[in-house]
Each structure stands twice: as structure tokens, then as C-alpha cells.
Amino acid sequence: MSFRKMKDTIDYGDTVILHIGYDNMLPIMIAKGETMQTKFGAVKHSSLVGKQYGTKIQCSKGWVFVLQPTPELWTLSLPHRTQILYSTDISMIIFQLDLKPGSIVAEAGTGSGSLSHAILRTIQPSGQLLTFEFHGERCDKARQEFAEHGLSEFVTVTHRDVCGEGFQLDHLVDAVFLDLPKPWECIASAKNAIKREGGRICTFSPCIEQVQRSCEELSKNNFTDIVTVECLARNFNIQYAKLQNVLPSDVPLAANGDSVNCGTEEDESKQKSHKKVKKAPESFLNKAQDNQVKTAVHNYCFSSAIPTIAMQGHTGFLTFASLYYH
Secondary structure, eight states: OTTTSOOSBOOTTOEEEEEEETTEEEEEEOOTTOEEEETTEEEEGGGTTTOBTTOEEEOSSSEEEEEOOOHHHHHHHSOOSSOOOOHHHHHHHHHHTTOOTTOEEEEEOOTTSHHHHHHHHHHTTTOEEEEEESOHHHHHHHHHHHHHTTOGGGEEEEEOOHHHHOOOOOSOBSEEEEOSSOGGGGHHHHHHHBOTTOEEEEEEESSHHHHHHHHHHHHHTTEEEEEEEOOOOOOEEEEEEEOTTEEOTTSOOOTTSSOOOTTSHHHHHHHHTOOSOEEOOHHHHHHOOOHHHHHHHHHTEEEEEEEOSSOOOOOOEEEEEEEOOO
16 A cells, blocks of 8 residues: 555555665565565565665665655566656656646556556545556556555546547546557547546657657647657766866976975965966876875866766657647
8 A cells, every 4th residue: 555655664565665776676565474585685575564664674695675665666666568658758748737636637558557656646635547458458457556556546447449449538537648559549539538628638659650640630639739849868977077187276386396395485486387277297296295285186176967978768759739628
């Protein structure tokens, strides 16, 4: 039940995230007599009951952390039944669809439930998610996961091909999300599902040709404010950079660069001839004993934001539109 609300300690029946490494997380449901094997050793479920979330658990070959499940952590650890949406696109979808507590949302298709969990967190406690999946086995598995996570009250999972049979909803929802190979085939049905006060729609498509067809159909059905975006994330790493053997102009250097005697008139006159940043000889750095010089050299080490060489590639195009009834 730990998906429904935040809690302090772990109980039987909770889903928890075992954080094994930054790129290695496993979701487990706490059950009596069960044991999870990890690369650092076995973790008995019973040993986690009563522990606080965030606790470091010592194993025979290392340790793991037990974390409170969130939609973001679930996205990174869930069992993949289909390709999934990640937090970069999910955050844009929830923002652009103007979802909030009490919103009613129609989703097709359910897939692995990555977006579904984020929507459910946003629309609680009075909202409702109506999610449709054409694949029977995936539909049953999604329904089971929502029940295990204590979310059944807020979601209805329907086994239906909305492209062929439609949503069969009459002006009920505030927003519609379509993640389908041919979203244009059910845009007319989505229009009929949106409330008479109006609402928003979003389609996710990996190919620009799909976007073109969808935009044409949206225009035919009187949707306005049609916009397509692509979310690309470029990470910056904060690293400690160092300018080696470089000194600023206010550090006094002797004429030959081999030694420094601070505080004399002779040094002050020599300093005037070094107005630009100078490259200090190795012999100077080795012999420098004065604290002023050492401090100046140390200050030329600084933190810097450096973009990563590799960045996330294309995931898909998000097309948003509004429907207003006059």
C-alpha cells in the first residue's frame, strides 16, 4: 500500500525499492518467508519489516538501501512489458494536460504503467484514471499491479482496442493521452470523451509522419492550439577543475621566476611588470614557501559545470491540443 501515501516504516504487503546501485534497482513486495537474492547477498523480507524507509541494509558482500516507492523510482525499476515513458516526457505531459487533484483522465494504452502511476499520484484523492489496453495479458498484469500498490480505487483498467471500438465515453474526461501506433484513428472518439467545458489531448509518437497525420485529424475535429514538442535532456556534471601552474597578476614573482620575497618595495616594482596572468615555472612552484603564493595557486582550482559528452537521444514527439466548445 506504500504507493498510495507516504509512510515511515515497512510492513508486509508493501512494495519497496531495493537500491543496489545508481543504475540497479529492484522492486519487491514484502511477503512472509520470502528472500530476495542480490549481487551483495540475500535480503530476507522479514528483516525489512519495521525498518524505516531509507535504511541501509548490510548484506554478506555489501549493502543495499530500501526506498519508499515513487512514480519516478517505479519508472526506473518496473518490469518492462512494453517501451515506457520516462520522467522527462512524463513531467511535460502532466504539466501540459493541466492535471490536478480531481482530474478525470483517459489513457490508451496502458503498457507497463509508467505514466499511469505518475498520473494517479497527481489526480488523487478525488480523480480517476480510465486506462485502456488492447493486449489482454498486459491488461490483467496492469490491473494486478494497481491492486498491489493500493491504487485500484483511482483507476479503471479496460481491455479494449480504442482505435477500432473507441473510448465509448460521453463527455466525461478532462484530458486524453494517446500512446498508440495510429492515434489519428481514435481522435474523433477522444473528442467525444472530453467534457463539454473543453479539455486537453496529448499524443506520443516516435515518428514525424505519425505526428503529421495526427495534427491533420486534430484540425479536422476542431482542436486548437496544436503544438508538437520534443524533450531532450542534456546533463551537466559539476567537476573540480584546475588550471595547472597558472598564477594571477597580483602574485609577486621574482625576475627569474624562481623565488618570491613578499612585502618589499623591490617586489612591488617587479609586480607591476606582471599585469597579465603568468605561467609559473615548475621550479617556482617547487620552491614557493610563502603562504600568499600557496593560497593564490590553490584559488585557481574551482568547481565548473561541464556538459556530458553523450546525451539522451530521441524518444518521441509530444503533440498537445485543446478542445473548446462554443
